[in-house]
Amino acid sequence: MYQISRSIYRELEAEIIEGREWGSGPTNHQRVLVACEAAVERLTTDRHYFARPSRTLFNDIRTYFPMSAQVHVYQVVDRYMTFAGRYLATRPSAVLELTGRRQDCRATTRKGTPCQRVPLPSNGYCPSHQHLAETDEVPVAA
Ligand SMILES: [Zn+2]
Secondary structure (H helix, E strand, C coil), X not given: CHHHHHHHHHHHHHHCCCCCCCCCCCCHHHHHHHHHHHHHHHHHHCHHHCCCHHHHHHHHHHHHCCHHHHHHHHHHHHHHHHHHHHHHHHCCCHHHHHHCCCXXXXXXXXXXXXXXXXXXXXXXXXXXXXXXXXXXXXXXXX
């Protein structure tokens, strides 16, 4: 999965504008790579609360590219982020394998404690809490 952020970066790196007028600090290439890694990591660990991953990553990195490259940048970002999202949604064990952490059901039990059953990858709720997925509104990304 972390190959994905590298792949996005590699497809785009030739088009990154590298102005060094800011002096020291990370280069634009480094900033783009870090943004790609952060977006893919967030998609992996927090997918159900990450409303518009392609748009979010694009907005994070678009200033490092010339106007003429914007469409291409969005297409590359969207292709990989969509692929990554589908991958995670269709492989129940993928998140555990990638993060070493088990994802719990998103629901809260009647006792007010987090439900700890294993969720379905498609919506993040366990089989007993599927009814919550139907009325679920995707929260606006913070
Ligand atoms: Zn549950």
